[in-house]
Amino acid sequence: MPTILINECLQEVSTFNPVQSHLGQFYETEGVTFLEKHKKISSEVQGAMSVFEQCDYKLLGGYSARMMSSGGVLKQHDFDHIQKQFLAPILEHHEKCDAFYFSLHGAMQAETCDDPEGFLLKQAVEIIGKEKPIIISLDLHGILTEKMLQNIWAFSVLHTYPHVDFVENGERAAELLIHCLKTQKRPILLDIPIPALVRGDELITETGIYGKLIQQTIDLVEQNVEVLAGGVMIGNPFTDVPELKSHVLLTLDNDQKQAELSKACQKIAAQFWENKHLMQAELFRMSDAFEFYQQVGGPVILADAADATSSGASGDSNVILKAIVDYDASIPSLVPILDAPAALLAKEAGVGNQLTLQLGGACDKKRFKPITLSVEVLHINEDPIPNVSHGGVYDAGLTAVVGYKKIKIVIFSQPIHLFDPSIFTGNGCDPKEFDFIVVKSPHTQYHFFSAWSKKTFVLDVPGSTSANLPSLGHVNCQRPIYPLDFIQSFIPQTKGYS
Numbered sequence: 098m099p100t101i102l103i104n105e106c107l108q109e110v111s112t113f114n115p116v117q118s119h120l121g122q123f124y125e126t127e128g129v130t131f132l133e134k135h136k137k138i139s140s141e142v143q144g145a146m147s148v149f150e151q152c153d154y155k156l157l158g159g160y161s162a163r164m165m166s167s168g169g170v171l172k173q174h175d176f177d178h179i180q181k182q183f184l185a186p187i188l189e190h191h192e193k194c195d196a197f198y199f200s201l202h203g204a205m206q207a208e209t210c211d212d213p214e215g216f217l218l219k220q221a222v223e224i225i226g227k228e229k230p231i232i233i234s235l236d237l238h239g240i241l242t243e244k245m246l247q248n249i250w251a252f253s254v255l256h257t258y259p260h261v262d263f264v265e266n267g268e269r270a271a272e273l274l275i276h277c278l279k280t281q282k283r284p285i286l287l288d289i290p291i292p293a294l295v296r297g298d299e300l301i302t303e304t305g306i307y308g309k310l311i312q313q314t315i316d317l318v319e320q321n322v323e324v325l326a327g328g329v330m331i332g333n334p335f336t337d338v339p340e341l342k343s344h345v346l347l348t349l350d351n352d353q354k355q356a357e358l359s360k361a362c363q364k365i366a367a368q369f370w371e372n373k374h375l376m377q378a379e380l381f382r383m384s385d386a387f388e389f390y391q392q393v394g395g396p397v398i399l400a401d402a403a404d405a406t407s408s409g410a411s412g413d414s415n416v417i418l419k420a421i422v423d424y425d426a427s428i429p430s431l432v433p434i435l436d437a438p439a440a441l442l443a444k445e446a447g448v449g450n451q452l453t454l455q456l457g458g459a460c461d462k463k464r465f466k467p468i469t470l471s472v473e474v475l476h477i478n479e480d481p482i483p484n485v486s487h488g489g490v491y492d493a494g495l496t497a498v499v500g501y502k503k504i505k506i507v508i509f510s511q512p513i514h515l516f517d518p519s520i521f522t523g524n525g526c527d528p529k530e531f532d533f534i535v536v537k538s539p540h541t542q543y544h545f546f547s548a549w550s551k552k553t554f555v556l557d558v559p560g561s562t563s564a565n566l567p568s569l570g571h572v573n574c575q576r577p578i579y580p581l582d583f584i585q586s587f588i589p590q591t592k593g594y595s
């Protein structure tokens with residue numbers, strides 16, 4: 098039976114977050130522990146393992162670096178550590194392995210490396226050679242690079258946003274790997290790059306245009322035996338690296354219908370281009386949300402997409418908190434904020450006691466200035482909290498819930514994903530009991546917030562993951578690119594890799 102080595106490296110970076118990310122923010126696991134851990138979380142590795150195990154393949158756990166959330170550009174020294182650890186099991190085991198599966202995100206950036214995933218794959222090929230299949234899975238927010246495409250046999254990509262198909266994505270990668278092992282033939286990868294960055298509600302795949310475009314690639318897979326995989330990647334607009342753009346992608350088993358399938362792909366890319374202006378975020382002012390509340394009441398979700406930790410922001414924006422304080426602090430409101438020094442001061446004061454806190458701007462000092470509030474400490478937590486999305490836990494570090502009039506502020510110390518209510522429910526706060534709920538994410542799964550709230554306002558506030566893309570100041574990505582630049586016309590062109 099074939100032996101497969103599995104590695105993992107997942108991180109998403111916002112170049113515009115001034116705080117560099119570091120190794121301490123990653124969960125590192127190795128060998129059997131790495132694989133065992135994945136049995137308890139909905140992940141690509143779990144999905145891939147379940148397919149391999151059904152075929153009785155022998156699995157070797159290599160190395161995994163999973164960042165708890167996203168962050169700023171990764172310190173080079175720490176990426177050097179990760180790459181060493183990533184390559185070590187490949188060096189040790191490659192001769193006895195028949196194929197390799199790597200679960201990657203795709204939106205990393207290190208201080209002196211704009212394409213860490215491409216670097217890892219190139220190094221891996223230098224060890225393994227070109228004769229054994231390397232298959233990867235990617236997030237649709239990954240930045241797909243030439244180096245990546247040149248050094249893999251095939252890849253699978255997420256099909257949903259908000260992401261709910263991690264397991265299926267891993268299953269798809271495993272099936273591609275099995276196919277490659279059986280045929281011992283490198284598939285043909287078709288790539289249509291599109292010079293556009295997108296954001297906004299139309300990206301919600303269940304209801305938006307983006308989902309329909311992805312579905313067309315899935316239809317091509319289902320209707321043509323030659324097509325092994327497909328997808329549409331949009332990159333992370335906040336990872337300002339040279340190859341940042343969107344892509345329509347197909348993986349072909351052979352070249353029999355390549356010309357026809359390439360045309361079909363170009364058609365999808367043309368539709369993407371035609372609809373690019375719809376795939377931009379509709380942003381509201383704070384006053385729009387307050388007016389709505391006055392007329393309709395709560396609960397109202399105030400989405401701080403600009404400070405989305407899951408996209409790489411720092412999580413320490415106090416802009417919406419300050420706006421609520423200024424508007425009316427007697428409205429029951431729930432606000433998360435990353436501020437390690439404030440959490441520590443709250444702990445030292447103790448539950449039930451009052452103290453004056455400087456809140457916000459703990460990390461992104463340029464964008465956010467602290468506000469001073471006299472608060473009561475309501476709750477302290479130092480334990481990891483249950484992850485309500487994917488199982489397992491989040492480690493937000495020391496967390497304090499403090500009260501200012503009717504506003505409850507959940508102050509945590511380490512960035513975690515905030516696209517679900519884990520930070521609230523894990524600290525004894527039920528978001529349904531509040532009129533304003535601040536969610537530091539552009540979107541969430543429907544049942545978490547939209548299902549029971551009156552309206553969600555994605556607010557045009559400052560932050561390193563602002564959906565107001567031209568406001569960020571990209572300097573590295575290839576220009577021209579929409580919506581940063583005007584582009585007269587776009588003719589989709591296919592690049593092939595085999």
Ligand SMILES: [Zn+2]
Pocket residue numbers: 236237238260
């Ligand atoms: Zn993503």
